[in-house]
Amino acid sequence: MRHLITLAELSSAEIERIFSIAEDLKAKFEKGLREPILPGRVLAMLFEKPSLRTRVSFEAGMAHLGGTAMFLGQEVGFGKRESMADFGRVLSEMVDVIVVRAKKHQTVVDLAGYCSCSVINGLTDQAHPCQTMADLFTIRELVGKLEGHTMAWVGDGNNVARSLAIGCAKVGMKLVMATPEGYRFDDAFLTRLKHDVPNLDLTVTDDPVRAVRDAVAVYTDVWISMGQEAEEARRKRDFADYQVNAALMSHAQKGAIFLHCLPARRGEEVTDEVIDGPQSFVVQQAGNRMHAQKGILAWLLAAQS
Numbered sequence: 144m145r146h147l148i149t150l151a152e153l154s155s156a157e158i159e160r161i162f163s164i165a166e167d168l169k170a171k172f173e174k175g176l177r178e179p180i181l182p183g184r185v186l187a188m189l190f191e192k193p194s195l196r197t198r199v200s201f202e203a204g205m206a207h208l209g210g211t212a213m214f215l216g217q218e219v220g221f222g223k224r225e226s227m228a229d230f231g232r233v234l235s236e237m238v239d240v241i242v243v244r245a246k247k248h249q250t251v252v253d254l255a256g257y258c259s260c261s262v263i264n265g266l267t268d269q270a271h272p273c274q275t276m277a278d279l280f281t282i283r284e285l286v287g288k289l290e291g292h293t294m295a296w297v298g299d300g301n302n303v304a305r306s307l308a309i310g311c312a313k314v315g316m317k318l319v320m321a322t323p324e325g326y327r328f329d330d331a332f333l334t335r336l337k338h339d340v341p342n343l344d345l346t347v348t349d350d351p352v353r354a355v356r357d358a359v360a361v362y363t364d365v366w367i368s369m370g371q372e373a374e375e376a377r378r379k380r381d382f383a384d385y386q387v388n389a390a391l392m393s394h395a396q397k398g399a400i401f402l403h404c405l406p407a408r409r410g411e412e413v414t415d416e417v418i419d420g421p422q423s424f425v426v427q428q429a430g431n432r433m434h435a436q437k438g439i440l441a442w443l444l445a446a447q448s
């Protein structure tokens with residue numbers, strides 16, 4: 144059974160295949176065509192944290208594909224009413240695919256181990272693979288090709304950054320991260336990264352100007368992720384020099400793209416001027432969550448049958 148937990152489980156060719164399905168479905172969608180290629184297929188969504196983009200993009204995407212998405216609320220008692228093994232085995236009898244947004248990464252790994260249907264990671268503290276697929280798909284649309292280009296990450300070495308590192312390596316992009324000490328990838332993750340994507344070309348610096356200089360895209364995310372609210376004061380201090388503003392963007396290439404997974408905390412990691420400016424493609428990027436995930440769903444469910 145194929146799952147999507149970190150992105151490491153997909154080969155470069157499979158990622159390109161998903162992009163090409165997504166591209167085709169998006170082109171049809173823009174012409175008003177919603178091809179029902181997944182009739183009768185059912186997606187269950189289980190979320191332990193808030194979401195706008197991930198929830199709505201999966202639900203709308205599944206509707207376009209002729210399937211059904213069901214959002215499982217508190218009453219299913221995930222983690223409370225019965226063992227995770229019973230939960231996963233029973234849910235797998237009824238649905239074809241489950242999207243899980245979990246506080247702890249291990250929850251998604253454990254659930255996938257019990258499920259006989261596909262499990263997709265809809266964000267954990269460690270990973271956000273669906274986000275990376277949409278991010279790379281967006282650059283592919285805007286730039287034409289990914290291989291050989293450089294991505295700049297400015298900010299926290301968080302879940303979004305971790306998945307981006309895997310994704311960049313899979314598509315042959317270099318990643319330059321401007322991240323303060325204490326917020327960089329830890330040794331355990333770096334060891335796994337070297338094992339999963341040995342070709343990763345990663346540079347880490349504390350200088351945001353150096354990071355953006357050769358980048359085709361400048362990417363940032365919030366300094367305080369969901370669940371880190373207690374660290375707000377310290378994080379705001381530590382990331383104060385890592386804001387993506389007009390001064391920083393002036394050091395990037397002329398046509399550099401600005402990306403943000405959203406939601407943004409405007410005035411913290413990014414200024415209004417940049418996120419609302421001509422180099423910003425954050426709305427297209429967010430819209431591409433749905434298109435990229437339609438590609439993921441179509442590919443995963445075809446792989447099941």
Ligand code: CP
Nearest residue numbers: 194195196197404405
């Ligand atoms: N980018 C993203 O995953 O957004 P949501 O938290 O709104 O799903």
Ligand code: NVA
Nearest residue numbers: 301364368369404405
């Ligand atoms: N790093 C952020 C991403 C939100 C989509 C968080 O985990 O809250």
